[in-house]
Amino acid sequence: MKHYSLTYFIGQSFKGLWRNGVMSFASITVLMSCLIVLGGFSLLVYNIDVNLEKLGLLNEISVFLELDLEEEEIVSIENQLKSIPDVTKVIRTTNEEGLEQVENSMNLDVSEILDDYNPLSEKFTVYYSDNPQNVSYEINQIEGVRKVYDRLDLAMQLESFKNGIIIVFIWFLAILLIVSLFVIINTIKLAVYSRRHEITVMRYVGATGWFITLPFVFEGIIIGIISSVLGFFIEWYAYTYIEKMVTTQMKMINVIMFDDIKLFVFIGFVGIGILTGIIGSCLSLSKYLKS
């Protein structure tokens, strides 16, 4: 493409946006809202995932053994745990190590109080990749296992909460994207209508279909860029506000800093914005592209 043609396309695109100011404003507002909602949901899901991982709720089971087991029996249980399908790692914590952890966490010498008696049992931490219910069931079948803390209920509750958010998010996103496309298509159609005489003359003097349609595609791209940049800054402001609120009032929740992810958010916003603009323009111009 020659540089003077590119200058012409961009100039025409801005003229078109200005000429149909109300529709252009509507397109930008709707697409921007869509991107903010999309970004908001994505960040929420991402934060839930990070917190779940941090809590270790999803792929970890604590197994406590009977108190009077011999070392051979403990090793045998460890081997049985390792042989369960989907188990990826088994870590043993001896009762001495357990007592040490308690002492460290409470910052006192427990052995003196207990008179060298250790009331803790041997513990295994079992990590798994999939099928938590099955893994938990298999562990419970092993002889010598006293108690199993799988925290599956909590994990499943959080998982279903996350899945619920994703379903709502997908529907919301689909509806907003369709509305955005619809508004962009109408904006471009209006732009084509207001330039119909120009287009007729262009066709008669031998302008190619691409030359006629590219200014409108650029118009869609500009709508996408403006929407995404505005949406990004609003998202940034809103997220930082919520981040401050959560970190001061709900300290146990770990919130990802916006600075750590802003580049990804920006690329995502601009990418989706431009893509939506191009698709909207091409859909409304399909008949010109064909002829």
Next chain:
Amino acid sequence: MIDFKKVRKAYPNGTVALHDVTLHVDDGEFVFIVGHSGAGKTTLMKLLLREEKASSGRLMVNEFNLSRMSNFKVPYYRRQLGVVFQDFRLFQNKTVYENVAFAMRVIGTSPRMIKKRVPAILNTVNLLDKIHNFPRELSGGEQQRVALARALANNPKIIIADEPTGNIDPKMSLEIMNLLLKINKLGKTVIVVTHEKSLVDYYQQRVVTLKDGEIIEDRVGGMFEE
């Protein structure tokens, strides 16, 4: 060269606008296409502009076979044509210069070439002194001369004028016709579609008369038969 061979055009509603028309126009000819409403003049124009495709027969314009040409090639074919309309179709918000330059810009001509060529074309149609005027500041005849300049902008081989004098007074009509003859003398083929009997009779050029979709007369130095 324009060559119609048994060209027939039927529309989807069943109307047959042209019946096996055969017509040959050599390079550099000046031809009036005349006929009353419904004679088939508009359809003939549309076929030449490749707005419509012939239902049967063969239509060749220079090296382009319009009956078989793909849509992709249409813009390149149209660059060989210069079209003038009855209603001028000028952009009211552009100056005379910009109106002519527009036709060059949209086919990718460089700004340097546009700057060089537009004044030369406006000189050909005697409008150099109005180069910075807007169409609303010009008379009907002058506006049609701008349209003619725009048609010449891309140096076409053929000029097609659809009722070029339909919107202007008789004195200006003569001026436009004289300009078309001048352009014809520069070596361009000129096709004028009109129903103005006085002009056709005055200029004594080749006249092709259409009636009910058929050519009923084709005579050099002919008259507009009522």
